[in-house]
Amino acid sequence: DPYADDPIRHPALKVNSQRPFNAEPPPELLTENYITPNPIFFTRNHLPVPNLDPETYRLHVVGPPGCQSLFLSLDDLYQFPKHEITVTLQCAGNRRSEMTRFKEVKGLAWNTGAISTACWAGARLCDVLAKAGHRLCETEAHVCFEGLDSDPTGTAYGASIPLARAMDPEAEVLLAYEMNGQPLPRDHGFPVRVVVPGVVGARHVKWLGKVSVEPEESYSHWQRRDYKGFSPSVDWDTVDFDSAPSIQELPVQSAITEPKDGETVQSGEVTIKGYAWSGGGRAVVRVDVSLDGGLTWQVAELDGEEQRPRKAWAWRLWQLQAPVPAGKKELNIVCKAVDDSYNVQPDTVAPIWNLRGVLSNAWHRVHVRVTP
Ligand code: MTE
Ligand code: MO
Known part of the structure; x- marks a missing residue:
C-alpha cells in the first residue's frame, strides 16, 4: 500500500478521499481564525505523501544553457534572505459540489473549505533563480516545478508559472520551508513547497524536487490536461484541453x-x-x-x-x-x-x-x- 506511510490527520477534517488524502475543515472552524491552524488547513494530494529526509534533501535548480545546476540543501536555502508573507491558497475545485448539484461534473466533491490561509516563510524564487544565473529574457518562458511525490509509473506531480511572475520580486513567489512558524507539515510539502501568491493552488507544488526554466509550460497532466475552464457547452466528447489556457490567477x-x-x-x-x-x-x-x-x-x-x-x-x-x-x-x-x-x-x-x-x-x- 503506497499510502501506508501517510501522516496522521486531524479528526475535525471532512475527508473527501482517503487515498490520496483530500480533506477540508468544516466551515465554522475555517473562519474561526484569520490564519488557519496547520492541522486543519485543507489538504489536496494527488498521490501518496513522500517521506523525505531533511538531511539528504536537495533542490535541483537547473541553470541556463552552459551554466551548472544548483543542488540546494535546506541549509543552502536558509542562506537566502528569509521572506515572510500571508497567503491564501485555494483549490480550483473549491465549491465544486454546488456545480454538481446543477449538473454532474468529474472531480472531488469539495464544499466551501478547499481554501485556507497561512503565513509562509522561505527564500524568494527570484533570488534562487538569479543565483542559478537566470535572467528575465524577452521570449515567453515558464518556470516548471516537479514534486517528489510520484505514481507507480514514476510520474511526478508537476506544474508551471510564467517566468515573468517568477522573476518579479513584487510577485513574492516563495520556496517556502515554514508554515505559521513551523517546518512545513508533511501533508503541505515538507521540507519545501512553492507558494505563488494570488494563483490557483495547483501551481503551489509541494515536496519540491526540481525547478527549471523552459520555453513551454510544464508537460505535466495537471498543467495541460486539467485545471482549465471551458464553456458550459463543452462535454467529455468534445473537450480540447489545448484550446484553453491553464488556470493561473483565480476569480473573485x-x-x-x-x-x-x-x-x-x-x-x-x-x-x-x-x-x-x-x-x-x-x-x-x-x-x-x-x-x-x-x-x-x-x-x-x-x-x-x-x-x-x-x-x-x-x-x-x-x-x-x-x-x-x-x-x-x-x-x-x-x-x-x-x-x-x-x-x-x-x-x-x-x-x-x-x-x-x-x-x-x-x-x-x-x-x-x-x-x-
Ligand atoms: N504538489 C504536489 N507535489 N502534489 C500534489 O498533489 N496538489 C496541488 C498543490 N501542490 C499537489 C501539489 C493542488 S491541486 C493544490 S489545491 C495544493 O497543492 C493544495 O495544497 P495543500 O494540500 O497544502 O492545501
Ligand atoms: Mo487543487
Whole structure:
C-alpha cells in the first residue's frame, strides 16, 4: 500500500478521499481564525505523501544553457534572505459540489473549505533563480516545478508559472520551508513547497524536487490536461484541453460559513460570517449580504488585515449582524464579493458550469429556518 506511510490527520477534517488524502475543515472552524491552524488547513494530494529526509534533501535548480545546476540543501536555502508573507491558497475545485448539484461534473466533491490561509516563510524564487544565473529574457518562458511525490509509473506531480511572475520580486513567489512558524507539515510539502501568491493552488507544488526554466509550460497532466475552464457547452466528447489556457490567477470568491445550510436560527438577530478573496493580488473591497435571496442587500463588515494594493494575497473574513425581519419563517442568505477591479461573482452556477467543476464562484446561498 503506497499510502501506508501517510501522516496522521486531524479528526475535525471532512475527508473527501482517503487515498490520496483530500480533506477540508468544516466551515465554522475555517473562519474561526484569520490564519488557519496547520492541522486543519485543507489538504489536496494527488498521490501518496513522500517521506523525505531533511538531511539528504536537495533542490535541483537547473541553470541556463552552459551554466551548472544548483543542488540546494535546506541549509543552502536558509542562506537566502528569509521572506515572510500571508497567503491564501485555494483549490480550483473549491465549491465544486454546488456545480454538481446543477449538473454532474468529474472531480472531488469539495464544499466551501478547499481554501485556507497561512503565513509562509522561505527564500524568494527570484533570488534562487538569479543565483542559478537566470535572467528575465524577452521570449515567453515558464518556470516548471516537479514534486517528489510520484505514481507507480514514476510520474511526478508537476506544474508551471510564467517566468515573468517568477522573476518579479513584487510577485513574492516563495520556496517556502515554514508554515505559521513551523517546518512545513508533511501533508503541505515538507521540507519545501512553492507558494505563488494570488494563483490557483495547483501551481503551489509541494515536496519540491526540481525547478527549471523552459520555453513551454510544464508537460505535466495537471498543467495541460486539467485545471482549465471551458464553456458550459463543452462535454467529455468534445473537450480540447489545448484550446484553453491553464488556470493561473483565480476569480473573485466568497462564501458563507455561518450559519450553515439547513440550520435553524433564533428570531431577533442573526450573525452571518464568511470569507472573501480574489486572485492576482486584487483586494476585496466589499461583501454584500442578502437575507431575501438577493432582492435587498446589506454591506458586511470586513475583519482582518488591511491589504496592500495589488498585493492582497490573503482573504478577508467578514461578518454581518442583522435583524431578522419580523414574521419571517425562513431566510435565503446570499453573499457576493467585489474586488478592487470591480469584478463581481456571477449570480448562478448555470452560466459558469464546466465539465471539470472548476472556478465555482457563483453567489453563495444558505437556506435557514427561523424559530418562531
Ligand atoms: N504538489 C504536489 N507535489 N502534489 C500534489 O498533489 N496538489 C496541488 C498543490 N501542490 C499537489 C501539489 C493542488 S491541486 C493544490 S489545491 C495544493 O497543492 C493544495 O495544497 P495543500 O494540500 O497544502 O492545501
Ligand atoms: Mo487543487
